[in-house]
Amino acid sequence: MGEKVKLIGSIQSLFSYRIEWALKLKGVEYEYIKEDVRNKSPLIFKYNPVHKKVPVLVHGGKPLPESLVILEYIDETWKDCPLLPEDPYERAMARFWAKYGDEKLWQAYMAEGEEKEKAMGPALESLAFLEKGIKGKKFFGGEKIGFLDLAVGWIPHWLNVLEEVGSMKLLDAEKFPSLHEWAENFIQISPIKECIPPREELVSYFHSALIYLRSLSANKP
Amino acid sequence: MADEIVLLSIWPSMFGMRVRVALAEKGLKYEYKEEDLQNKSPLLLMMNPVHKKIPVLIHNGKPISESMIIVEYIDEVWNHKSPLLPTDPYQRAQARFWADYVDKKLYDIGKKIIWSIKGEEETGKKEFIECLKLLEGELGDNPYFGGENFGFVDVSLVTFSCWFHTYESYGNFSIETECPKLVAWTKRCLEKESVSSSLADPHKIHNFASGVRKRLGIE
Numbered sequence: 001m002g003e004k005v006k007l008i009g010s011i012q013s014l015f016s017y018r019i020e021w022a023l024k025l026k027g028v029e030y031e032y033i034k035e036d037v038r039n040k041s042p043l044i045f046k047y048n049p050v051h052k053k054v055p056v057l058v059h060g061g062k063p064l065p066e067s068l069v070i071l072e073y074i075d076e077t078w079k080d081c082p083l084l085p086e087d088p089y090e091r092a093m094a095r096f097w098a099k100y101g102d103e104k105l106w107q108a109y110m111a112e113g114e115e116k117e118k119a120m121g122p123a124l125e126s127l128a129f130l131e132k133g134i135k136g137k138k139f140f141g142g143e144k145i146g147f148l149d150l151a152v153g154w155i156p157h158w159l160n161v162l163e164e165v166g167s168m169k170l171l172d173a174e175k176f177p178s179l180h181e182w183a184e185n186f187i188q189i190s191p192i193k194e195c196i197p198p199r200e201e202l203v204s205y206f207h208s209a210l211i212y213l214r215s216l217s218a219n220k221p
Numbered sequence: 222m223a224d225e226i227v228l229l230s231i232w233p234s235m236f237g238m239r240v241r242v243a244l245a246e247k248g249l250k251y252e253y254k255e256e257d258l259q260n261k262s263p264l265l266l267m268m269n270p271v272h273k274k275i276p277v278l279i280h281n282g283k284p285i286s287e288s289m290i291i292v293e294y295i296d297e298v299w300n301h302k303s304p305l306l307p308t309d310p311y312q313r314a315q316a317r318f319w320a321d322y323v324d325k326k327l328y329d330i331g332k333k334i335i336w337s338i339k340g341e342e343e344t345g346k347k348e349f350i351e352c353l354k355l356l357e358g359e360l361g362d363n364p365y366f367g368g369e370n371f372g373f374v375d376v377s378l379v380t381f382s383c384w385f386h387t388y389e390s391y392g393n394f395s396i397e398t399e400c401p402k403l404v405a406w407t408k409r410c411l412e413k414e415s416v417s418s419s420l421a422d423p424h425k426i427h428n429f430a431s432g433v434r435k436r437l438g439i440e
Contacts, residue, residue, distance in 0.1 A: 050322060050355070059311070062311055064311070064314050064315075064318070065318065066317075066318050066321055068321075069314050069317045069318050069321060070314070072313075072314065072317065073310050073311070073313070073314040076310040076313065077310045088294055088297040088298050089280075089283055089285070089294070091294070091297065092285045092290050092291070092293070092294040093285075095287075095290045095293070096285070096286060096287055096290050099287060099290070100271060129271055
């Protein structure tokens with residue numbers, strides 16, 4: 001597998017980080033091309049004409065977008081440090097929870113006022129499901145981190161930024177002790193701990209994103 | 222011990238039909254249970270406590286939800302026959318990408334045409350046609366999205382075809398005019414027993430949609 005690997009990503013994108021973590025865990029050398037999602041370069045449009053987003057993995061010149069699709073590709077291409085379990089049922093569960101994490105946890109951040117209480121419901125419910133899933137285990141992957149740990153690995157750093165910017169508390173250590181412990185363990189692991197976004201950068205980005213998103217809904221007819 | 226396979230779904234669901242196609246491709250026998258979404262069964266609520274949605278596949282008592290995750294599971298467990306995903310990792314990734322695209326785009330955009338209060342049909346129609354054209358481009362001159370063989374992306378998209386007549390009727394457009402190659406592909410897929418036995422009749426779908434629209438007060 002001597003072909004060149006490039007990752008087009010950005011500091012603001014939690015989806016990019018999960019790819020970096022996977023590549024580093026597997027010891028894959030790659031060139032990181034830094035994008036600013038607020039000011040996209042022609043490269044994103046070239047390599048991801050469908051969704052125009054980061055991350056995009058480019059392997060031997062062939063581009064691949066969509067972070068969960070990329071994670072599976074990485075796992076199938078570089079066999080060291082397997083991410084997905086071997087058992088088909090366990091694999092289906094990992095895929096299900098990864099998809100669920102991506103879909104459910106965001107809504108509460110954007111909402112305001114009365115809507116916020118309502119939106120926090122599904123977010124808290126999803127944390128409850130994750131709490132149940134991690135009970136009795138160090139990581140979702142077992143003793144070592146796996147696919148689902150990487151997929152929800154944005155929670156430790158990003159969720160508290162969203163909580164601060166969105167003025168809400170979701171990952172309460174008392175309500176979700178096992179998930180909280182998982183988060184503490186996760187961020188101590190190499191290469192995760194060496195590869196995290198600068199917090200101030202995230203706060204500033206999500207703060208301006210929130211203003212923008214709220215202005216969009218305010219302007220809806 | 223014989224496998225016990227149960228599918229919970231509703232007959233008009235293009236997502237449930239995907240699972241039926243996959244099971245048929247693999248020649249698997251299963252028990253089908255029709256759900257009533259206005260009155261969800263305890264079994265459904267127990268087997269999909271997270272989303273409380275169909276389809277749910279229950280294999281030897283263990284539930285799996287989300288249609289393309291179910292299809293991939295079926296492909297992995299019964300891998301001796303009719304593989305739906307290719308073996309090459311890049312082609313597999315491409316297949317997952319396009320199935321994900323169908324999932325993210327087609328259903329929600331299609332809803333604007335069929336269910337929305339007057340106003341969003343035109344934008345919905347425009348976006349819907351753009352999606353289909355993009356998919357048609359991806360198909361190219363291949364007989365199937367899987368290349369020479371019917372595959373993962375074909376399963377994800379073909380079940381929408383029995384809803385085409387309904388989209389066309391409420392959107393007032395012809396999918397065959399806009400995307401002739403795609404319609405040719407749906408006809409090719411329907412020649413397969415696994416597809417023709419799994420898809421609902423387009424006229425029955427139209428009647429179903431009409432009933433829902435009346436209930437929603439938009440017809």
